[in-house]
Amino acid sequence: MxxxxxxxxxxxxxxxxxxxxxxxxxxxxxxxxxxxxxxxxxxxxxxxxxxxxGWQVRGQDLWQAPTLASNINIELSPLGLHATDWTETQGSLFASIKMEKRMVAVLLFLVVVVAAFNLIATLAMSVQSRRKDIAVLGMMGLSHTQLSLVFLLHGLLMACVAIAIGTLVGVVLAMNLPDIVRLVELAFGFKVFDPTVYFISDLPSHLLWSDVFWVVTIALLLSILASIYPALRAARISPAEVLRYE
Structure with a gap:
């Protein structure tokens, strides 16, 4: 040395x-x-x-380090001492992780928006293919509001089924993701996350039910908004015009 x-x-x-x-x-x-x-x-x-x-202090909760460092600074600042927590010493790393988490949230929102447009297209095609049926229902006395409600409920039913299946599959995958990654690595003989490149060797997964709630809620709200346009389009169909040559 x-x-x-x-x-x-x-x-x-x-x-x-x-x-x-x-x-x-x-x-x-x-x-x-x-x-x-x-x-x-x-x-x-x-x-x-x-x-x-310097001294190193270890707490019970990893995520309480900033609060613990702040409390230490309050007590030791008169002595000219300063405490730094791990989120500051590894600041660039965790700043990039936070940015990646925000980008994942944006991408997830865009995926739900694309699915909502798919729902709009499906309902619009359903309205177009059922013009005669809609006209017959109108001739039988169904009002424009009732016609709109029928297609609105149709869209919500499709959305609820899709959201339920997606939520179930997503929760199962999230709860068993580390085991699934290990099986893939054993089956194909390669590391998904190379420890020489990434900071982790395994893919950890922690399911937050609050995130599940917000994803389901936003998907349901977008589905309601996506169902409004096809429902209004079905209500504007004129029975006399459709059935004129029938």
């Missing part, structure tokens, strides 16, 4: 070195720890000729 001191000898000035014995090697497969080395605190203080300049 080369120290920030020099040794003066008849042969010249040389940097001071100390031979240490390596007792273990660790690898976290991330660049942040590739240059880290740990030694006994007493040995480090003697070699560097200085006392410890």
């Amino acid at each position: 080369t120290l920030p001191d020099v040794v003066v000898s008849p042969f010249g000035v040389f940097p001071k070195t100390k031979t240490l014995r390596v007792v273990g090697v660790f690898d976290l497969s991330i660049n942040q720890s590739s240059a880290d080395a740990f030694m006994d605190l007493t040995t480090a203080e003697r070699l560097l000729r200085r006392d410890r300049d």
Whole structure:
């Protein structure tokens, strides 16, 4: 180990070195720890000729670290000390993760919007193919409001079935995603997440029922909005015009 001191000898000035014995090697497969080395605190203080300049505090909850650091700063600020939590030391990493999470939410919303347009197209084709049936219902006394309600309920029924199936499949996949990824890796013989490239070697999955609720709610609201236009189009069909040549 080369120290920030020099040794003066008849042969010249040389940097001071100390031979240490390596007792273990660790690898976290991330660049942040590739240059880290740990030694006994007493040995480090003697070699560097200085006392410890910091303490590490470990809490019970990982996500409470910012709050814990803030409380420590309030208590120790009169002493000129400052606490830094892991979200600050790894700030760029977690900022990028937050950005990716926002982008995933936007992409998910766009997927639901595309599905809503698909629902509009399906209902519009259904209205077009059932013009005669709609005209007959109008001649039998069904009002424009009732016709609109029929197709609105038709669209909501299709949406509810699709949302229920999608939610069930999504929840099952989310709860068993790590096992599914491991099966894929064993079946095809490759790593989905290479630890030399990514910061993780496995794909963790934590299901948040609040996210499920908001996804289902937004999908249902978009389905209601998507069903309004075909329903109004069905209500505007004139029975006399459709059945004129029948």
